[in-house]
Amino acid sequence: MRATPKDETDMHVNRRSFLCASAAAAGGLLVSLYLDLSAAAPERNQAPPAKVYPPEAFVNIRPDGKIVITVNRLEVGQGAQTALPMILADELDADWSQVIAQLAPAGELYKDPLIGIQMIGGSCSIPNSFQQYRELGAKTRAMLIATAADRWGVPADQCRTKDSVVYGPGNRSARYAELAEDAARRPAPTVVQLKGASQFHLIGKPVRRLDSRAKCDGSQKFSLDLDLPGMLIALLARPPVFGGRVRGFDDREARNVSGVRDIFEIPLVTGSAVAVVADRFWAAKQARDRMKVDWDLSGIDHPDSLQLFAKYKEIAQMPGNIAVRLGDEHAIDHIPASDRIQAEYEFPYLAHAPMEPLNLTVRYDRDRAEAWAPSQIATWEQAAIAEVLGLRPEQVTFHVLAAGGSFGRRGTTDSHFVREAAAIAQRLPGTPVKLIYTREDDMKSGYYRPMFVHRVEVGIGPDGMPITWKHVIVGQSFVIGTGVIQEAILVKNGVDRLATEGTDDSPYTLPNMHLSVHHPKANVPTLSHRSVGYGHNSFVRETLVDELATRAKADPIAYRLKLLKPDAKKFRTSLTLLDQKSGWRHRLPRNHASGIACSEYNGTCVACAVEVSIENKRPRMHRATLAVDCGLAVNPLSIENQMQGGLVFGLTQLMANGAITLKDGHVEQGNFDRYAPPYMPDTPVSIDVHIVPSAEQPTGVGEPPVPVIAPAVVNALFRLTRKRYRSLPLTTV
Amino acid sequence: MATYELNVNGQRKQVNVDPTTPLLWVLREELKLTGTKYGCGISACGACTVHVAGIATRSCVVPVSLIGDRPIVTIEGIGNDPVGRAVQDAWVEKDVVQCGYCQSGQIMSAVALLKTTARPTDANIEQSLGGNLCRCGTYVRIREAIKRASGQLT
Numbered sequence: 098m099r100a101t102p103k104d105e106t107d108m109h110v111n112r113r114s115f116l117c118a119s120a121a122a123a124g125g126l127l128v129s130l131y132l133d134l135s136a137a138a139p140e141r142n143q144a145p146p147a148k149v150y151p152p153e154a155f156v157n158i159r160p161d162g163k164i165v166i167t168v169n170r171l172e173v174g175q176g177a178q179t180a181l182p183m184i185l186a187d188e189l190d191a192d193w194s195q196v197i198a199q200l201a202p203a204g205e206l207y208k209d210p211l212i213g214i215q216m217i218g219g220s221c222s223i224p225n226s227f228q229q230y231r232e233l234g235a236k237t238r239a240m241l242i243a244t245a246a247d248r249w250g251v252p253a254d255q256c257r258t259k260d261s262v263v264y265g266p267g268n269r270s271a272r273y274a275e276l277a278e279d280a281a282r283r284p285a286p287t288v289v290q291l292k293g294a295s296q297f298h299l300i301g302k303p304v305r306r307l308d309s310r311a312k313c314d315g316s317q318k319f320s321l322d323l324d325l326p327g328m329l330i331a332l333l334a335r336p337p338v339f340g341g342r343v344r345g346f347d348d349r350e351a352r353n354v355s356g357v358r359d360i361f362e363i364p365l366v367t368g369s370a371v372a373v374v375a376d377r378f379w380a381a382k383q384a385r386d387r388m389k390v391d392w393d394l395s396g397i398d399h400p401d402s403l404q405l406f407a408k409y410k411e412i413a414q415m416p417g418n419i420a421v422r423l424g425d426e427h428a429i430d431h432i433p434a435s436d437r438i439q440a441e442y443e444f445p446y447l448a449h450a451p452m453e454p455l456n457l458t459v460r461y462d463r464d465r466a467e468a469w470a471p472s473q474i475a476t477w478e479q480a481a482i483a484e485v486l487g488l489r490p491e492q493v494t495f496h497v498l499a500a501g502g503s504f505g506r507r508g509t510t511d512s513h514f515v516r517e518a519a520a521i522a523q524r525l526p527g528t529p530v531k532l533i534y535t536r537e538d539d540m541k542s543g544y545y546r547p548m549f550v551h552r553v554e555v556g557i558g559p560d561g562m563p564i565t566w567k568h569v570i571v572g573q574s575f576v577i578g579t580g581v582i583q584e585a586i587l588v589k590n591g592v593d594r595l596a597t598e599g600t601d602d603s604p605y606t607l608p609n610m611h612l613s614v615h616h617p618k619a620n621v622p623t624l625s626h627r628s629v630g631y632g633h634n635s636f637v638r639e640t641l642v643d644e645l646a647t648r649a650k651a652d653p654i655a656y657r658l659k660l661l662k663p664d665a666k667k668f669r670t671s672l673t674l675l676d677q678k679s680g681w682r683h684r685l686p687r688n689h690a691s692g693i694a695c696s697e698y699n700g701t702c703v704a705c706a707v708e709v710s711i712e713n714k715r716p717r718m719h720r721a722t723l724a725v726d727c728g729l730a731v732n733p734l735s736i737e738n739q740m741q742g743g744l745v746f747g748l749t750q751l752m753a754n755g756a757i758t759l760k761d762g763h764v765e766q767g768n769f770d771r772y773a774p775p776y777m778p779d780t781p782v783s784i785d786v787h788i789v790p791s792a793e794q795p796t797g798v799g800e801p802p803v804p805v806i807a808p809a810v811v812n813a814l815f816r817l818t819r820k821r822y823r824s825l826p827l828t829t830v
Numbered sequence: 831m832a833t834y835e836l837n838v839n840g841q842r843k844q845v846n847v848d849p850t851t852p853l854l855w856v857l858r859e860e861l862k863l864t865g866t867k868y869g870c871g872i873s874a875c876g877a878c879t880v881h882v883a884g885i886a887t888r889s890c891v892v893p894v895s896l897i898g899d900r901p902i903v904t905i906e907g908i909g910n911d912p913v914g915r916a917v918q919d920a921w922v923e924k925d926v927v928q929c930g931y932c933q934s935g936q937i938m939s940a941v942a943l944l945k946t947t948a949r950p951t952d953a954n955i956e957q958s959l960g961g962n963l964c965r966c967g968t969y970v971r972i973r974e975a976i977k978r979a980s981g982q983l984t
């Protein structure tokens with residue numbers, strides 16, 4: 098008994114990708130979050146044996162009937178902690194009302210089955226663990242049935258299951274809880290029959306989150322809420338410019354603060370900092386604020402956003418390393434100036450600013466250590482702690498705690514905050530120490546979405562469709578030079594794919610295309626940010642295509658559908674559904690306008706229509722309609738939630754204060770007063786979400802909605818002001 | 831250090847802390863009521879919202895020394911109030927939360943709104959919850975949940 102032939106094909110791809118990732122991982126420290134499987138390294142002849150996941154590591158059927166399912170992913174709000182148990186519970190025929198989810202600690206068995214790291218990122222939880230969790234559920238069910246069949250002396254195929262009960266011939270029945278102990282002694286079957294889609298009782302249904310109640314009554318424990326006996330709190334006095342070093346410090350006043358335990362210097366990934374350790378947060382903060390640190394800022398660059406933009410714009414005049422060269426790169430020369438659009442775009446640094454600032458707890462016990470952290474990449478961070486403490490990874494017990502948001506921030510390229518906490522704990526053996534970033538520490542600590550400049554020239558044919566597309570992108574790479582696993586996969590010809598995605602895979606027919614990239618260096622740490630390269634590339638593409646549609650006097654959806662490549666199937670389905678569901682576009686009040694945009698992310702496509710007016714020189718969003726094609730919709734309720742939330746997240750770069758800027762090396766924003774993400778009044782009053790019916794493999798939904806809203810809004814604004822908005826943040830309209 | 835007697839969720843609690851300590855950290859670290867969250871420390875995100883004498887208050891900027899005998903209600907206690915319970919139920923019903931970190935503050939702000947305005951309009955909701963930041967972007971569901979709770983209560 099095996100899964101369907103289609104599954105076979107998928108398994109082959111999965112194994113091959115896993116091999117490639119593992120082989121590259123041997124090279125050294127791992128860094129980014131993203132693995133583009135379509136760009137995987139050359140074929141290997143031998144696939145490794147498929148990894149076997151023992152059900153007992155994932156499912157625990159307790160005597161009281163509760164079924165505890167272990168989730169191999171950090172929960173940051175994306176809903177994996179509900180969706181993965183749903184998938185397993187469906188194949189298990191479990192009584193959903195009895196299911197409890199728990200987050201797995203760092204461990205070999207909990208690594209992503211395709212990528213070979215325990216991680217979240219790239220919206221990969223469902224696509225990469227769908228098959229895995231189905232098989233785990235089906236295997237567990239088979240073990241329970243076999244146990245019941247043996248007890249009753251009947252053939253297993255005469256037994257069926259429903260709601261955590263096995264039913265046999267002659268009105269026999271046994272609850273899973275009665276069978277579990279014996280079932281666990283049986284070997285897990287190596288092959289197992291999976292359900293057909295018509296047999297699903299949870300998959301495809303709108304299922305509420307398992308963690309809702311705890312998050313509404315204050316009982317949910319986040320990392321910052323961890324309380325251990327004897328625990329101390331640490332804050333860091335960090336250098337005012339990235340890479341600054343402590344030359345000396347005066348801690349006399351700080352030590353006078355009641356409750357302060359110790360003050361010492363620790364190394365940072367670049368530069369150093371002073372750690373202040375106290376009994377309580379408030380004491381640590383008061384002491385930290387009284388520290389007089391003499392910083393050595395010599396020999397390090399003091400980046401300045403205005404200067405960087407000026408430099409980037411200058412570089413953008415010249416072609417860079419080639420990412421795409423299609424057709425005739427000189428075709429533009431044959432197009433009259435009146436049929437060309439030249440556009441230059443600016444995108445600032447963006448902070449992730451999750452609601453829960455960075456924090457984690459580490460206890461060092463000389464021959465071992467224990468850590469409690471919300472980490473997007475648990476197995477790397479376990480290794481990073483081990484490295485700092487001179488231990489082996491298996492000597493570090495790493496508990497994964499729920500995170501108050503992340504958006505990429507807790508999946509750093511260098512595990513910097515985990516290393517900092519380990520370095521502090523090393524000075525205080527036997528004592529659990531929680532390192533807390535204040536909001537200011539979190540916002541000023543870097544690891545931003547990089548700044549970008551795009552310069553594009555489009556040549557338009559007599560039919561109003563683009564003939565040539567010449568595009569230069571300038572921005573830092575957070576992959577190149579890191580020596581990490583993804584570098585070999587993502588970087589080709591000096592081009593980091595994470596900077597070009599959204600343009601290099603444009604869904605539109607562009608007969609002559611030239612895309613080149615510059616990756617200047619800047620003394621600002623940068624990082625993946627929810628939707629990664631699509632956040633800026635889709636903005637450029639979708640605003641320019643809108644401009645083309647306007648010139649062609651075509652409906653923006655109809656124009657896009659006409660321009661799509663024949664194989665851009667999910668773009669077509671989502672745009673078509675959007676067209677059907679956004680009839681309101683044609684009946685707008687006076688001084689209201691609609692805007693359209695679409696984007697993709699790792700196999701999911703989202704199309705958006707938004708209704709906008711202008712109030713107080715700001716866009717006011719009245720409603721948004723989204724259509725999404727994400728293959729099989731595992732949990733439509735969660736998909737709706739992610740679409741709505743991702744849209745709001747994508748509005749950050751439209752906010753007047755939606756930018757991180759640097760002046761003479763100093764980050765100018767430190768809190769939500771000067772870096773202001775969208776609050777409720779800045780967002781649409783209603784967001785309706787429509788899912789394209791599909792039986793294809795499920796793809797992720799966390800990142801795909803983020804890129805669509807910003808271009809859709811400025812496309813709508815154009816209809817009201819006749820102005821194109823190409824520099825973000827959107828300061829005035 | 832000074833000793834304060836606080837009335838929290840209907841119980842008398844004694845704490846011995848620095849007078850400048852914000853109420854937030856007294857709740858979280860002394861009383862172990864960690865449902866109230868730290869998000870910004872400058873009254874800019876609303877994650878720390880509690881009720882002080884019935885008024886939605888940013889506990890991150892209120893020194894404990896200013897509380898006096900005003901009763902404090904936190905997310906851990908709001909479920910004992912019929913409006914609080916209805917709001918929590920509506921939040922679950924509407925599947926509002928994502929990461930959930932800001933939701934204690936959102937709920938406390940919503941309860942305060944519904945106690946003064948039984949049938950809030952969208953504008954009322956924006957005014958009362960306009961300072962509660964949610965990075966997961968759950969705002970449309972928050973609106974729906976408030977309206978549902980309002981419908982259940984009136």
